[in-house]
Amino acid sequence: MATINDNYLKLKAGYLFPEIGRRVSAYAADNPDAPIIKLGIGDVTEPLPAACRDAIIEATKEMGDRATFKGYGPEQGYLWLRDKIAQHDFQSRGCDIDASEIFISDGSKCDCGNILDIFGDDNKIAVTDPVYPVYVDTNVMAGHTGDAAADGKYEGLVYLPISADNDFTAQIPTEKVDLIYLCFPNNPTGATATKEHLQAWVEYAKQHGSLILFDAAYEAFITDPDLPHSIYEIEGAKDCAIEFRSFSKNAGFTGTRCALTVVPKNLTGKASDGSDVELWKLWNRRQSTKFNGVSYIVQRGAEAVYSKAGQAQTKELIAFYLENAKIIREQLTAAGIKVYGGTNAPYVWVKTPNGLSSWDFFDKLLLNCNVVGTPGSGFGAAGEGYFRISAFNSRDNVNEAMKRITDKFKA
Amino acid sequence: MATINDNYLKLKAGYLFPEIGRRVSAYAADNPDAPIIKLGIGDVTEPLPAACRDAIIEATKEMGDRATFKGYGPEQGYLWLRDKIAQHDFQSRGCDIDASEIFISDGSKCDCGNILDIFGDDNKIAVTDPVYPVYVDTNVMAGHTGDAAADGKYEGLVYLPISADNDFTAQIPTEKVDLIYLCFPNNPTGATATKEHLQAWVEYAKQHGSLILFDAAYEAFITDPDLPHSIYEIEGAKDCAIEFRSFSKNAGFTGTRCALTVVPKNLTGKASDGSDVELWKLWNRRQSTKFNGVSYIVQRGAEAVYSKAGQAQTKELIAFYLENAKIIREQLTAAGIKVYGGTNAPYVWVKTPNGLSSWDFFDKLLLNCNVVGTPGSGFGAAGEGYFRISAFNSRDNVNEAMKRITDKFKA
Numbered sequence: 001m002a003t004i005n006d007n008y009l010k011l012k013a014g015y016l017f018p019e020i021g022r023r024v025s026a027y028a029a030d031n032p033d034a035p036i037i038k039l040g041i042g043d044v045t046e047p048l049p050a051a052c053r054d055a056i057i058e059a060t061k062e063m064g065d066r067a068t069f070k071g072y073g074p075e076q077g078y079l080w081l082r083d084k085i086a087q088h089d090f091q092s093r094g095c096d097i098d099a100s101e102i103f104i105s106d107g108s109k110c111d112c113g114n115i116l117d118i119f120g121d122d123n124k125i126a127v128t129d130p131v132y133p134v135y136v137d138t139n140v141m142a143g144h145t146g147d148a149a150a151d152g153k154y155e156g157l158v159y160l161p162i163s164a165d166n167d168f169t170a171q172i173p174t175e176k177v178d179l180i181y182l183c184f185p186n187n188p189t190g191a192t193a194t195k196e197h198l199q200a201w202v203e204y205a206k207q208h209g210s211l212i213l214f215d216a217a218y219e220a221f222i223t224d225p226d227l228p229h230s231i232y233e234i235e236g237a238k239d240c241a242i243e244f245r246s247f248s249k250n251a252g253f254t255g256t257r258c259a260l261t262v263v264p265k266n267l268t269g270k271a272s273d274g275s276d277v278e279l280w281k282l283w284n285r286r287q288s289t290k291f292n293g294v295s296y297i298v299q300r301g302a303e304a305v306y307s308k309a310g311q312a313q314t315k316e317l318i319a320f321y322l323e324n325a326k327i328i329r330e331q332l333t334a335a336g337i338k339v340y341g342g343t344n345a346p347y348v349w350v351k352t353p354n355g356l357s358s359w360d361f362f363d364k365l366l367l368n369c370n371v372v373g374t375p376g377s378g379f380g381a382a383g384e385g386y387f388r389i390s391a392f393n394s395r396d397n398v399n400e401a402m403k404r405i406t407d408k409f410k411a
Numbered sequence: 412m413a414t415i416n417d418n419y420l421k422l423k424a425g426y427l428f429p430e431i432g433r434r435v436s437a438y439a440a441d442n443p444d445a446p447i448i449k450l451g452i453g454d455v456t457e458p459l460p461a462a463c464r465d466a467i468i469e470a471t472k473e474m475g476d477r478a479t480f481k482g483y484g485p486e487q488g489y490l491w492l493r494d495k496i497a498q499h500d501f502q503s504r505g506c507d508i509d510a511s512e513i514f515i516s517d518g519s520k521c522d523c524g525n526i527l528d529i530f531g532d533d534n535k536i537a538v539t540d541p542v543y544p545v546y547v548d549t550n551v552m553a554g555h556t557g558d559a560a561a562d563g564k565y566e567g568l569v570y571l572p573i574s575a576d577n578d579f580t581a582q583i584p585t586e587k588v589d590l591i592y593l594c595f596p597n598n599p600t601g602a603t604a605t606k607e608h609l610q611a612w613v614e615y616a617k618q619h620g621s622l623i624l625f626d627a628a629y630e631a632f633i634t635d636p637d638l639p640h641s642i643y644e645i646e647g648a649k650d651c652a653i654e655f656r657s658f659s660k661n662a663g664f665t666g667t668r669c670a671l672t673v674v675p676k677n678l679t680g681k682a683s684d685g686s687d688v689e690l691w692k693l694w695n696r697r698q699s700t701k702f703n704g705v706s707y708i709v710q711r712g713a714e715a716v717y718s719k720a721g722q723a724q725t726k727e728l729i730a731f732y733l734e735n736a737k738i739i740r741e742q743l744t745a746a747g748i749k750v751y752g753g754t755n756a757p758y759v760w761v762k763t764p765n766g767l768s769s770w771d772f773f774d775k776l777l778l779n780c781n782v783v784g785t786p787g788s789g790f791g792a793a794g795e796g797y798f799r800i801s802a803f804n805s806r807d808n809v810n811e812a813m814k815r816i817t818d819k820f821k822a
Contacts, residue, residue: 001681004690048475053474057472060464060467069666071455071665106703113700121416134701178413286552297467297708
């Protein structure tokens with residue numbers, strides 16, 4: 001009899017966003033005319049930059065001529081795209097990252113999960129609390145945890161609490177962990193990390209032979225010139241960090257799908273015989289065997305992000321969403337609600353007013369204001385009493401949502 | 412210290428196609444003017460159908476207007492695409508498959524590998540020999556095997572030899588296995604399966620509680636009206652089979668990326684407590700957590716395959732490649748070389764002449780004829796002495812390649 005992966009049964013009911021979708025759908029079914037505004041899931045709303053669209057259309061036309069038709073591309077992505085990424089996103093910031101160390105993929109969510117394929121099952125794994133749920137759930141699925149306790153924490157994982165007390169940056173652990181997930185600018189709290197904070201992590205990792213899985217999906221939202229965009233801006237990070245990036249949030253690719261993962265060539269992990277094995281080779285083998293590359297036309301669209309027009313258009317998109325975030329921050333603050341994040345990130349992290357639980361605040365906003373956000377407790381036990389509001393929406397919707405919330409809570 | 416997945420170290424050097432690429436590159440570097448014709452990797456060469464290109468361009472334009480812009484889509488794929496697949500590919504052939512049982516993905520190679528995520532590590536796994544290497548390699552990576560023996564066979568897998576003696580259809584095993592990979596029309600041999608053969612497998616699977624992983628990536632090449640296109644044409648298959656399909660070979664999507672996997676809702680596997688768990692739920696959870704759906708514009712392109720124009724254009728593509736296969740068959744046969752497959756499949760499976768080994772024949776063709784094929788031994792020990800020639804190329808290239816081979820071997 002075919003057996004299943006029992007670890008899936010440890011997963012708590014429903015990934016966070018499907019549960020939000022369920023509650024919103026139920027409310028919308030009962031109130032079909034309710035003018036619901038969604039500031040929940042971190043999905044972009046503004047058009048794909050013209051430079052990207054033009055490049056995709058051009059590439060699609062190429063597919064109509066056998067002389068320029070493209071079949072299977074390199075599983076790692078086309079070199080013309082990897083070269084531009086290496087130059088613009090890394091070398092221009094002083095990071096010694098070569099195009100060959102960049103793997104193009106169809107999503108950071110996929111890569112964050114798939115990366116576990118190349119690691120052993122005996123690694124001690126640390127996540128922040130709250131945290132992007134995919135890091136945790138994929139470790140549960142891979143059998144790296146025990147069952148979940150009543151507070152939702154899985155046995156075997158090391159949770160590093162982040163809260164207002166530590167500026168939403170975790171304290172470096174005293175115990176030894178092998179894999180550490182870090183995400184800056186942070187999802188869900190919108191917090192950022194200074195070079196000093198990342199330097200401390202890199203030193204910890206080098207001291208313990210740990211590996212940092214650095215999620216930089218929101219780096220484009222950094223406006224403060226002192227903040228690092230890549231972990232490779234930190235000395236020594238190439239020896240202890242893998243970085244994930246995405247075109248989803250800077251160029252509006254959530255529905256177009258393109259991302260990348262950087263695996264430096266000198267990074268190694270331990271085999272059970274004690275030998276050092278290059279992680280680049282393992283990831284290359286993983287991607288060659290279980291992946292077939294990103295659509296050619298989509299890669300051409302991603303390449304256009306680095307054109308002069310593409311740079312100007314993505315910059316404008318980012319500025320637009322950051323202005324939304326500013327409005328959210330200011331309006332909620334004026335209504336007497338305490339907020340964090342949202343200055344170098346598209347997320348505003350809200351302390352729920354009146355001691356409401358995260359889900360109670362969710363229901364209250366949905367029912368009274370027809371505004372959808374994301375309960376902080378959905379990101380982990382320490383997110384209880386917080387709430388994430390996303391800046392991804394039109395200006396009119398953001399203004400209207402803030403008006404409804406302030407009208408309700410200002411009183 | 413972060414540890415690696417030791418199972419990767421069991422993999423033999425290089426996946427088959429990178430090794431071919433290496434030898435071809437080395438030859439081309441030494442002989443820059445050699446007019447090399449590639450009939451090796453199963454990559455399509457003819458333009459993407461106009462209906463698909465038009466739909467992609469239209470969809471890309473939609474991305475330029477916030478009213479029609481598409482962000483994250485359903486991880487399972489858009490229902491308008493799943494509906495058309497259910498109707499055209501399954502219900503029209505009498506298969507009781509619902510749109511909700513169809514998961515859109517970016518590749519069959521990905522799905523064939525990823526599907527192992529939802530199964531236990533204690534399953535007994537059977538593959539044919541020769542076989543598409545991804546089935547084997549992904550099981551090695553997942554730790555479902557021991558080391559490889561000298562003949563390349565991995566300890567712990569059950570290999571079912573297929574050869575001319577059994578019409579390249581494996582004998583139903585006498586021992587009990589839990590997961591069985593079947594691929595028809597077959598890659599690499601080009602063999603097909605009758606309804607009776609598949610019925611015998613379904614009966615075996617139902618008797619033993621086994622699950623069939625049915626790869627139908629080449630079903631569009633079936634011209635014989637008596638041959639089944641889907642395993643769900645076989646009574647009882649919905650209780651014991653998952654089917655993989657792709658737009659790569661029927662509509663030329665190898666570089667555009669779209670595929671699908673069918674997981675019937677009533678399919679179950681055993682949990683370690685003996686309970687039955689729905690595989691649909693597990694796969695849905697896997698895809699929701701580790702995947703973010705296929706590019707909207709690509710899904711629109713795939714949908715166009717089912718338009719009237721798309722159906723006519725893909726039919727023409729298939730007919731074109733099948734005519735290539737016919738030429739390959741006839742020319743090689745005339746040269747005294749024994750061939751199999753290639754009538755309901757784009758692959759011709761060649762018995763190497765003069766007792767040459769598969770790689771020796773590869774080198775001979777490359778050096779003497781500047782023609783690239785795929786060594787049968789690369790697909791498994793029982794593929795030794797065979798060679799795969801792909802019909803995916805232009806008519807001129809196929810004619811020229813066959814002329815060179817027949818000139819060389821007719822003598």
